[in-house]
Amino acid sequence: MNLFAKTFSSLLLGASFISCGQTTENSAPTQDSGNDAASAVIENIMSRRSIRKYTDAPVSRELLDTILNCGINAPNGRNQQAYEVKVVDDPASVAYLAENVNGLYKAPVYIFIANDSNYDASMIDVGLLSENIGLSAWALGVGSINLGSPVRVINESPELLAKFGFSEGYHLCLALALGYPDETPDAKPRNKEKVQFITIEK
Numbered sequence: 728m729n730l731f732a733k734t735f736s737s738l739l740l741g742a743s744f745i746s747c748g749q750t751t752e753n754s755a756p757t758q759d760s761g762n763d764a765a766s767a768v769i770e771n772i773m774s775r776r777s778i779r780k781y782t783d784a785p786v787s788r789e790l791l792d793t794i795l796n797c798g799i800n801a802p803n804g805r806n807q808q809a810y811e812v813k814v815v816d817d818p819a820s821v822a823y824l825a826e827n828v829n830g831l832y833k834a835p836v837y838i839f840i841a842n843d844s845n846y847d848a849s850m851i852d853v854g855l856l857s858e859n860i861g862l863s864a865w866a867l868g869v870g871s872i873n874l875g876s877p878v879r880v881i882n883e884s885p886e887l888l889a890k891f892g893f894s895e896g897y898h899l900c901l902a903l904a905l906g907y908p909d910e911t912p913d914a915k916p917r918n919k920e921k922v923q924f925i926t927i928e929k
């Protein structure tokens with residue numbers, strides 16, 4: 728069994744001990760308060776918040792390996808995996824980006840994702856990849872946030888963009904910050920009227 732498989736087995740085992748039902752708690756779920764795997768998944772989804780303040784604690788490469796493997800195991804069109812993912816966790820590089828890119832919250836890890844601009848569904852692939860990253864991280868006690876503003880900043884600077892080494896035809900479209908949360912933000916309301924059951928007339 729490889730490192731990811733071992734770690735993910737532990738994750739699933741841990742997840743099966745997370746509590747049932749929706750939660751109003753605003754921190755990552757603990758792994759000692761329940762016994763139902765489905766409820767654990769739902770609690771993980773419903774308790775996730777975007778995190779904008781992180782502790783200085785690094786995220787281990789072992790955890791990042793699990794999180795990134797969960798990311799690339801998201802569904803994606805034709806399994807083309809029409810993205811490139813660049814991970815920055817080297818402290819000097821992280822500090823450089825935090826200082827030079829507006830909108831990048833201070834965090835120990837940044838992830839930058841580019842989509843293949845020749846495939847019309849590649850942005851959807853990136854969204855699903857990113858959500859798997861965010862949810863698996865949250866299950867492991869690691870917070871994250873999707874970031875669009877810094878992407879605009881980087882894309883406006885050819886010199887900065889070149890530092891990431893994305894392949895020809897790939898377009899930087901999303902950044903994430905990751906780290907251990909140093910805040911417990913409240914849930915933001917959602918509009919349930921966005922979802923409607925409909926019937927189709929013959």
Ligand SMILES: Cc1cc2nc3c(=O)[nH]c(=O)nc-3n(C[C@H](O)[C@H](O)[C@H](O)COP(=O)(O)O)c2cc1C
Pocket residue numbers: 775776777778779830872873874875876877914915
């Ligand atoms: C594509 C995308 C881009 C985002 N860009 C930013 C951003 O630039 N800055 C920021 O503070 N939050 C950003 N967010 C986070 C959203 O503001 C956040 O997801 C939303 O307010 C809902 O809050 P929640 O994630 O805690 O449920 C972005 C989220 C997504 C999905």
